[in-house]
Amino acid sequence: MxxxxxxxxxxxxxxxxxxxxxxxxxxxxxxxxxxxxxxxxxxxxxxxxxxxxxxxxxxxxxxxxxxxxxxxxxxxxxxxxxxxxxxxxxxxxxxxxxxxxxxxxxxxxxxxxxxxxxxxxxxxxxxxxxxxxxxxxxxxxxxxxRARELPGLEADGDLVWTYRHALQPPRMPKKLLVIGSGAIGIEFASFYNTLGADTTVVEVMDRVLPVEDAEISAFAKKQFVKQGMKIMEKSMVKQLDRAKGKVTAHIETGGKVEKIDFDTVISAVGIxxxxxxxxxxxxxxxxxxxxxxxxxxxxxxxxxxxxxxxxxxxxxxxxxxxxxxxxxxxxxxxxxxxxxxxESIAGCTYCHPQIASVGYTEAKAKELGYDIKVGRFPFIGNGKAIALGESEGMIKTVFDAKTGELLGAHMVGAEVTELIQGYIVGRQLETTEEDLMNTVFPHPTLSEMMHESVLDAYGRVIHM
Missing domain, CATH: 3.50.50.60 (FAD/NAD(P)-binding domain)
Known part of the structure; x- marks a missing residue:
């Protein structure tokens, strides 16, 4: 030994x-x-x-x-x-x-x-x-x-799942309830919804993906709804009545409780x-x-x-x-x-469309007292995105108006979990808007949108 x-x-x-x-x-x-x-x-x-x-x-x-x-x-x-x-x-x-x-x-x-x-x-x-x-x-x-379990909403591996059960499902859900719309919840909702489950997501906060920039959350929600998901915000699952092959969820929204039947529930309410x-x-x-x-x-x-x-x-x-x-x-x-x-650590969520962000949201930057400049660029204005058939998405950048420091970057769309790294390196090297504007981005790539978003913050956007 x-x-x-x-x-x-x-x-x-x-x-x-x-x-x-x-x-x-x-x-x-x-x-x-x-x-x-x-x-x-x-x-x-x-x-x-x-x-x-x-x-x-x-x-x-x-x-x-x-x-x-x-x-x-x-x-x-x-x-x-x-x-x-x-x-x-x-x-x-x-x-x-x-x-x-x-x-x-x-x-x-x-x-x-x-x-x-x-x-x-x-x-x-x-x-x-x-x-x-x-x-x-x-x-x-x-x-x-480990997964947080709320009283009364505990997983049983049959009707109510944690992420573990969702990774080795005993069956394909037909009518699925996902409790929590953080990264874990929304990724499983995205997976099962794409495979055909009738999916409802319940989020206690006022919007899905609550840690993301509000504009990005709103854009993503629109896409999820378009894909057939039902999104219930400012809502809470109060109890689950389990019967053979079905769960009745008591969902409270604005003081009113609605009872809805599901065959599967995934709990993703934190850790x-x-x-x-x-x-x-x-x-x-x-x-x-x-x-x-x-x-x-x-x-x-x-x-x-x-x-x-x-x-x-x-x-x-x-x-x-x-x-x-x-x-x-x-x-x-x-x-x-x-x-x-x-604030230098990026978050990536691999739902469809993908979401990635680093640094402060627009709201957080304002709350911290920064005078800010904000730039945006849509995927629809990018040649590579259109060629890929992925024209739904946007890139948003937040700068300190006084110093040109990149305070935050927020993205939704195809492959943004890979793109975000450019802004992370930029922040690590203490880049300013000028450095980013003078960087030559290769064409045709999705990364050009990162350039355009910076240009937009300073009234210099080319393709919009």
């Missing part, structure tokens, strides 16, 4: 934990990682990756129905849900195996089991074969989060951090609403103990967790580390 003393122990092998372990190993540390379920965590096994694989299937299915528009013939277009799921699971499995390979390559010792922190600098791992006691000067907690049973509070770690309280360097206040990723609070995104993992490893190694700024 490997010696049980390490320089760094990471608890949780999701996109935060496994990246922290790799970076620690690169910096010459002796690293162990503890995982109770799957290498790659939720993101890779039950989240980001398998959902994208399923959404790709629905996107291709959608395009097959549009064959005629492109001068093509496709008859008898259909799908096989089991095969769609099988492909999705295969993609997740392939990548999870890849993480195992990376751990070996970087000489990270993997312990499969449940971790607890019995004392400072100690990790106890309970596995099938018994318990192993590990020690390290530095411990990173990266245990992630709670996996903070229980680790022994964190006994060590003196502060926990606020299921999340570990940390400083900007992910330090918990307990010497040598760090928390990264979903357990350390919003934004709950894999790429934020990975960057925090690298930052903490650098910090432990005595290198210069840069805190991760939440």
């Amino acid at each position: 490997a010696a049980s003393n390490f320089d760094l122990i990471v608890i949780g092998a999701g996109p935060g934990g496994y990246v922290a372990a790799i970076r620690g190993a690169q910096l010459g540390m002796k690293v162990a990682i503890v995982e109770r379920e799957n290498l790659g965590g939720i993101c890779l096994n039950w989240g980001c990756i398998p959902t994208k694989a399923m959404l790709r299937s629905s996107e291709v299915f959608h395009l097959m129905h549009r064959a005629k528009e492109f001068g093509l013939k496709a008859t008898g277009v259909d799908y096989d849900l089991d095969a769609v799921v099988k492909r999705s699971r295969g993609v997740a499995g392939q990548l999870s195996g890849g993480i195992g390979h990376l751990m070996k390559k970087n000489k990270v010792t993997v312990f499969m089991g449940d971790a607890t922190l019995p004392a400072k600098g100690k990790v106890s791992v309970k596995a099938d074969k018994g318990t192993e006691e590990l020690t390290a000067k530095n411990i990173v907690v990266a245990t992630g989060a 709670v951090g996996n903070v229980e049973g680790l022994g964190l509070e006994e060590l003196g770690v502060k926990i606020d609403r299921s999340h570990v309280v940390t400083d900007e360097y992910c330090r918990t206040g307990v010497d040598g103990l760090y928390a990264i990723g979903d357990i350390a609070g919003a934004p709950w995104l894999a790429h934020k967790a990975s960057h925090e993992g690298v930052m903490v490893a650098d910090l432990i190694a005595g290198k210069h580390a840069h805190p991760v700024k939440p």
